[in-house]
Amino acid sequence: MDADMDYERPNVETIKCVVVGDNAVGKTRLICARACNATLTQYQLLATHVPTVWAIDQYRVCQEVLERSRDVVDEVSISLRLWDTFGDHHKDRRFAYGRSDVVVLCFSIANPNSLNHVKTMWYQEIKHFCPRTPVILVGCQLDLRYADLEAVNRARRPLARPIKRGDILPPERGREVAKELGIPYYETSVFDQFGIKDVFDNAIRAALISRRHLQFWKSHLKKVQKPLLQAPFLPPKAPPPVIKIPENPVTNMNESGYLLDNPLCADVMFVLQDQNHIFAHKIYLATSSSKFYDLFLLECEESPDFSETQCSTDKTSRDFLSSTSHLETVDDIDDAILATLKTSNDKLSTPESDGTSKMLELETEEGSSARRALSSLGKGFVSMHKEIQINPVSNRTCPVTVVKMDSSVQPGPFKTVLQFLYAGQLDENEKDLTRLAQIAEILEVFDLRMMVENIMNKEAFMNQEITKAFHVRKANRIKECLCKGTFSDVTFKLDDGSINAHKPLLICSCEWMSAMFGGSFVESSNSEVVLPNINKTSMQAILDYLYTKQLSSSQELDMLELIALANRFCLPHLVALAEQHAVQELTKASGNGIGVDGEVLSYLEWAQFHNANQLAAWCLHYICTNYNSVCSKFRKEIKAKSPDNQEYFERHRWPPVWYLKEEDHYQRVKKEREKEDIALNKHHSKRKWCFWNSSPLVA
Incomplete structure (x- = not known):
């Protein structure tokens, strides 16, 4: 009833607007955007096309549609009635054309054929059925001109023809066709809500001007303007890429418990009852247990013979290596070193030397200061000395600290204690909890003792907090050992200095280090490793990350050098952290009004060369979104970039x-x-x- 009243209202002009065009060019969505204010997401708009036709009956059954049909254009009250049509060329549309006031002819800017059909088929059909009706040409789907076509094609149905970059029509193509036909031209994007009002308001103007020529007595139509110009659409800036931090990959080599079963670079050997041997690593035990920390620190502080003999052993090894350079294999060298070291130890232990035995036994003389210090640590430890042993994994000879345990320390529970000290976890299904608690009490591993009590009391859920506190303390002790070089077993020789480190921690944290120290390389048995073209600050940041999984906050650190070094050591997680930090610093400086254009240009190809792809993508985005200002200051630098980068600039520059x-x-x-x-x-x-x-x- 309300629809009929519009025809009877005085000074209310009812406009019949017919929308035509090929299938899938966006006719129905354009109509719905005007009639229903329908807003859809981009991927809904670009999904599989379902042939539809807007029903004229919507004006009778939907009050909202009827209300939105009413508008005021150039002080003229109008009621706009939109008529949708089939896009199939063979369909009969003469009923839709009847008594039409204006025709909106649509094509898709991503489909050149639809624009060709405007001239060859649609305009001729319109002039055949309604020769005096004004026509408006509309280019739909404007957002495809700057959209990510790869994402668009993924959202379409599998068998749909993919949209190619060459299919996108520039604005002048549509304007040329409109000029040839003598009709106005507009562009729209339902996704961006651009041009919808322009199209229909100017279609109404064209219809009212045509009606004014026929009904010249209607004075209220005198103020109607001819169709207005449409300002071009400035596409929004693409959002900057978000730097994503990947999960740090965890493999067997990254798990510290792996080293207990495969003791690469082991520097401690525990001797238990029945001559059972267990190899371990000082750095893991000392950072997890105060008692082991005191034990191994005692070796360094109260036993100067240890360090002196170790130095002489290392010197003998290095001298012998230089004298056996003619040997063909590493195993031959190891055998020779072992024979020489045994000979030197025999000489040191003979009475003719200086009357004092220098075998590395802490229990040589009853009542000695070293033995008193060892006994002060309490139960569990009997003796400690240095020996040359063959590593069971690498089959290399190396000096180890041999710790003889008390007979009360049994192999099974003791191995479980060591596993806890390495990984900080306890299996709830452990069978011999009583003996495990006793060993933990003897070795003063109180965290483990409390966890065993919780399991026995059916309160295992409380162990999560204990484990958390254990890892925090261990991380702090590892940082301390890194800073002081305590218990270090390798020294990195760099361009501007040296840094002490710990092979076991490096093996568990970095596959590159694991291959170097755990494989058949010479570095696996050397206490010094030369790393050329690396400065101390960058290497310190690498070690900080490998030990703590955090990025160093040193102000002297050059992020570009760190990225290059992290890429060299195959650390993608650290590369991402460095990329994120670099982007944050550049964004902060740019927000404070500091020019970073030149810095971004220098970052670009460096990041691409060193596989910092996220930083490179951010630099490309920054240059493209600030292309005019960057190009005005650094035109030569822009022209000096690689052809691929220049092509990217031209394609993605803003404004386009x-x-x-x-x-x-x-x-x-x-x-x-x-x-x-x-x-x-x-x-x-x-x-x-x-x-x-x-x-x-x-x-």
Whole structure:
């Protein structure tokens, strides 16, 4: 009933607008955007096309649609009735064309064929059925001009024809066809809600002007303007890429418990009852247990013979290595070293040397200071000395600290204690909890003792907090050992200094280090490793990360050098952290008004060369979104970039080239129209002056 009343209202102009065009060019979605204010996501808009036709009955059954059909254009009240049509060329649309006031002819800017059909099929059909009806040409799906076409094609149905970059039509193509046909041209994007009002308001104007010529007595139509120009659409800036931090990959080599079963670079051997041997690593035990920390620290502080003999052993090894350079295999060298070291130890232990035995036994003389210090640690330890042993994994000879345990320490529970000290976890299904608690009590591993009690009391859920506190303390002790070089077993020789480190921690944290120290390389048995072209600050940051999994906050650290070094050591997680930090610093500086254009240009190809792909993508985005300012200052640097980068700049620069051309055309045509309007107003003013100043006699 309300729909019929619009036809009867005085001074309310009812406009019938017919929308035609090929299938899947966006006709129905354009109509729904105007009639229903429908807003959809981009991927809903670009999903599989379902042939639909907007039903004219919606004006009768939907009050909201009826209300939105009413509008005021140039002080004229109108009621807009939209008619959708099939896009199939063979369908009969003569009923839709009947008594139409304006026709909106649509094509898709991503489908050149749809624009070709405008001239060859649609415009001829329109002029056949309604020759005097004004026509508006509309390019739909404008957002595809700057969209990510790969994402768009993924959202479409599998058998759909993919949209190619070459299919996207520039604005001048549509404008040329419109000029050839003598009709106005507009562009729309339902996704960006751009151009919808422009299209239908100017379609209404075209219809009202045509009606004014036929119904000249309607004075309220005198103020209707001819279809206005459409300002070009400036696409939004693409959002900057988000730096994603990947999960740190965890493999068997990354788990510290792996080293207990496969004791690469082991420097401790525990001797238990029945001559059972268990190899371990000082750095893991000392950072997990205060008692082991004191034990191994005692070796360094109260036993100067240890360090002196170790130094002489290392010197003998190095001298012998130089004298056996003719040997062909590493195993031959190891055998030779072992024979020489045994000979030197025999000489040291003979009474003829200096009357004092220098075998590395802490229990050589009863009541000695070293033995008293060892006994002060309490139960569990019997003796400790240095020996040359063959590593069971690498089959290399190396000095180890041999610790003989008390008979009360049994192999099974003791191995479980060591597993806890390495990994910080306890299996709830452990069978011999009583003996495990006893060993933990003897070795003063109180965290483990409490966890065993919780399991026995059915309160295992409380162990999570104990495990958390254990890892925090262990991390702090590892940091301390890194800073002081305590218990270190390798020294990195760098361009500007040296840094002490710990092979077991490096093996568990980095596959590159694991291959170097755990494989058949010479570095696996050396206490010094030369790393050329690396400075101390960058290497310290690498070690900080490998030990703590955190990025160093040193102000002297150069992020580009760190990225290059992290890529060299195959640490993608650290590369991502460095990329994130670099982007944050650049963004902060740019936000404070500090120019970073030149810095970003220098970052770009460095990041690409060292596989910092996220930082490179951010630099590309920054240069493209600030292309005019960057190019004005650094034109030579831009031209010096690789062809691939320059091609990327041209394709993704903002504002895009097509927009700049459209803006120039819009401003030029706008000035021409203003001149025409001024000239027309002068002409009308002159006619009025002549009319009022003319006299019958003169006439």
